[in-house]
Amino acid sequence: MNDNINGLIKEDASLHKDCNLCSESSLKVGQRTDYGAVIVFRIGSSAEDSWFATLSPKTGGDPEQDFTIQLMPQAHLTHFCQVSNYPKLAENYGTAFSKVCNAMAGLMAAENKGFKVTSESKEDAVSMATYGKCTNWKEKKEHLHIKVFPFRGDIGQPYTVDSSFGRKEVHKDSGTGEEFVKMKPVRKVMIGKERFEKLANQLISLLNIK
Structure with a gap:
């Protein structure tokens, strides 16, 4: 291998002083971040095996129905490939992700x-999606985070x-000839x-059942 x-x-995956997710990684379940998110789950006993999840105060969907949970490693990992270097972290990811999806x-x-x-219908379905990306491109190299959210409405396009x-x-721009497709903002x-x-409160209760 190269x-x-x-x-x-x-x-090196040690905490970074200028990373907001690193600063959040030491918060306890129930505490709030500077952004206003709430820590709803933690798993692991050290930076090498720990993940934490937050409930975001904002949603790209319907604020009366939708919400987003963000899952992050405590260590300052920046690429999915780095998880393989920490076997217990990889194991705990499976547990954390499955518990978040279950909750x-x-x-x-229930709603x-x-x-x-x-x-039988799209409207009554429990549709969910995950979104995560990583890169070693310097400008966008950041603390790994994975979002889980209801996949419906405008955010379910x-x-x-x-x-x-x-x-x-497929549409074509009359001026440039460039092709594009339409999507709702x-x-x-x-x-x-x-x-x-x-x-x-519901998520904290569901996610922290022993």
Whole structure:
């Protein structure tokens, strides 16, 4: 294997003073970040095996129904490939991710009176998505984070990796001749205080059952 990729995989993952996620990584469950997110889950006993999850105060979906949970390693990892260097961290990722998805699905199903194991309609389905990216490009090399959110409404539009995205109507700019497809804009909005606090308490309860 190329020595340079080994250098990336084994890169120093100690906390960075100028990283906001590093500063959040020591907070306890129930505490709030400077951004206003709430720590809803932690797993692990050291930086080499720990993940933490936050409930964001904003959503790109419907603030009355949707929410986003962000999952991050405590260590300042910047690339997915680096997780392989910490076997217990990789193991705990599986546990953390599955628990976050379980809790989110449970809350979505509880709010959906028409929920069935197999939904007959898109509207009654419990649809979820994850989003995460990484790069070693200096300008965008940042603390690894993965988002989990309900995949519906404007935030549930087909994405570039979806086969349905390739079936979208293609338009052409009359001036440049450049091709493009139309998508609805997605804007982050604040979740109401009462609902946000209720969600935080529910998630803390669901995610921290021993």
